[in-house]
Amino acid sequence: KAGVTQTPRYLIKTRGQQVTLSCSPISGHRSVSWYQQTPGQGLQFLFEYFSETQRNKGNFPGRFSGRQFSNSRSEMNVSTLELGDSALYLCASSATGGRTEAFFGQGTRLTVV
């Protein structure tokens, strides 16, 4: 069974640009969550999608958005990039959401210059 796949693995963008990250969950999983990991702030929750609907949202500005498609694949978008957006972005999938275990992808390393 394939794991969670995130693409691309690495990205370098310039301040002010926008970026889209992609996540393909484990087959059959309907919940996808996104996290930002930085040395200073640790792991912070961005949002969770379940059956194409945003179910939870963390405390991030509106520049951060996401969506989920009918095949459960998810994308997150960051507009007007800032230097502070440089981070590892992790996607996690779980079968039904709820309090079941989440399986993480390898992440996308975003560097904003």
Place this chain on the structure above:
Amino acid sequence: GNSVTQMEGPVTLSEEAFLTINCTYTATGYPSLFWYVQYPGEGLQLLLKATKADDKGSNKGFEATYRKETTSFHLEKGSVQVSDSAVYFCALIPRETSGSRLTFGEGTQLTVNP
């Protein structure tokens, strides 16, 4: 609100030493508790979990017991190996949540020397 506090790192041990990484939490009711591990350059892997008081999660020689009275979920291993070098995260999902939003601790860097 919900929060997780882990012991400060980094932790450096010799091979075959005993490992304890402390984790305490703040949450209402009985959250589900997890330990995740992150190897260099990788995402997070679930190490073990517990969903109710006195549950013991175990995997690959690691153990953690859900202690409601002390709101703790300390990670232990009797004999660490060099391959255990990684960052360990304690996390919770509150009971009242309708989703799978994890709240993480700060992470503890473990280095095991041969």
